[in-house]
Amino acid sequence: MNNVIELLKAHRSIRKFKTDPVPQEVVEELILAGQCAATSSFIQACTVLQITDPATREHLCEAAAGQLYVKESPVFLVFCADMQRHQMACDMHDAVMLSGFTEQFLTASIDCALFAQNVLIAAESLGLGGCYIGALRNKIGEVDTLLGLPDKVYPVFGMCLGYPAQDPEIKPRLPLGVVLKQQRYSNDGDYQLIVDYDEQVRRYYRSRTGGTKDNSWSEQISDMLVKEARPHMLSFLQSKGFVLK
Ligand SMILES: Cc1cc2nc3c(=O)[nH]c(=O)nc-3n(C[C@H](O)[C@H](O)[C@H](O)COP(=O)(O)O)c2cc1C
Incomplete structure (x- = not known):
C-alpha cells in the first residue's frame, strides 16, 4: 500500500x-518521535x-x-x-489538583502506550527491533523502588531495543471480521473465524519452534485467563495515588 503500512x-x-x-543520538530521536504521539488533553504524561x-x-x-533480553x-x-x-x-x-481518578490513570497509561508504540515503529523504520516488557509488573513494587519513582508515577512497561540478531516470522493476527464491526456490536460468525484462525496460529508456532509448540490462539488465551492477573496491581496503583476513585 505504502511504506508506512508495509x-x-x-x-x-x-x-x-x-x-x-545503538548511538545515543538515535535513542534520543526515537524519544522525540515518541513525544509526537497524540496525547489526551495535551497532558503529555509519559516519562521514559x-x-x-x-x-x-x-x-x-x-x-x-x-x-x-531485559539485561542483554x-x-x-x-x-x-x-x-x-x-x-x-x-x-x-496555586490550583489544588484533584487526583486519584481512574480516568486520569487511563489517560496517563494510554499516553504511555501511544508514546511507546511511536518509539517502536520509529525504531523499526531505522532497522532496529524491539520487544515490550510487561513482565516488569510481576514485581512492580520492587521495580518502583529500584527506579526511585515518586508518588503519581508508575512503570507501565519496559522495552528492549537493538539491532535484530533473529528474523522471526510475522505472528498472524485475528481475522478482520473478528475485530472490525459495522454500526453495532455483534459476535455472530466469530466462533468459526476463531476456529480457523486457531489453525493458522498452530501452524505459525509449529514453524517457529520446529514443531515443539503447537498451541492455538484460543488455547493460549484460555490457559492464561484461568490464572489470576497480577492481583497486586490494584493496591500498588492505589499506593501510588492512582485509581482511588
Ligand atoms: C504491553 C506489552 C507487554 C509485553 N510484555 C512482554 C514481555 O514481558 N515479554 C515478552 O517476551 N513479550 C512481551 N510482549 C510482546 C508480545 O508477546 C507480542 O507483542 C505478541 O505476542 C505479538 O507478537 P509480535 O509482537 O511478534 O507480533 C508484550 C507486548 C505488549 C504490547
Whole structure:
C-alpha cells in the first residue's frame, strides 16, 4: 500500500539482539518521535527512563521473570505514566489538583502506550527491533523502588531495543471480521473465524519452534485467563495515588 503500512505489517517482536550499540543520538530521536504521539488533553504524561546501569538491568531482568533480553538488549527503556509534572503545573498556578481518578490513570497509561508504540515503529523504520516488557509488573513494587519513582508515577512497561540478531516470522493476527464491526456490536460468525484462525496460529508456532509448540490462539488465551492477573496491581496503583476513585 505504502511504506508506512508495509513497515507496520512487518512488525514482529525481537528478543535477540546484536551487540552493536545503538548511538545515543538515535535513542534520543526515537524519544522525540515518541513525544509526537497524540496525547489526551495535551497532558503529555509519559516519562521514559533509559537504563544503562548493568546492576539495575540485572535487577529488572530478575523482576521480569528472568527474560534475558531485559539485561542483554543494547537499549532498555521503562515507560512511566507520570502525573507529577501536572502537580507542578497546578502548583505554579496555586490550583489544588484533584487526583486519584481512574480516568486520569487511563489517560496517563494510554499516553504511555501511544508514546511507546511511536518509539517502536520509529525504531523499526531505522532497522532496529524491539520487544515490550510487561513482565516488569510481576514485581512492580520492587521495580518502583529500584527506579526511585515518586508518588503519581508508575512503570507501565519496559522495552528492549537493538539491532535484530533473529528474523522471526510475522505472528498472524485475528481475522478482520473478528475485530472490525459495522454500526453495532455483534459476535455472530466469530466462533468459526476463531476456529480457523486457531489453525493458522498452530501452524505459525509449529514453524517457529520446529514443531515443539503447537498451541492455538484460543488455547493460549484460555490457559492464561484461568490464572489470576497480577492481583497486586490494584493496591500498588492505589499506593501510588492512582485509581482511588
Ligand atoms: C504491553 C506489552 C507487554 C509485553 N510484555 C512482554 C514481555 O514481558 N515479554 C515478552 O517476551 N513479550 C512481551 N510482549 C510482546 C508480545 O508477546 C507480542 O507483542 C505478541 O505476542 C505479538 O507478537 P509480535 O509482537 O511478534 O507480533 C508484550 C507486548 C505488549 C504490547
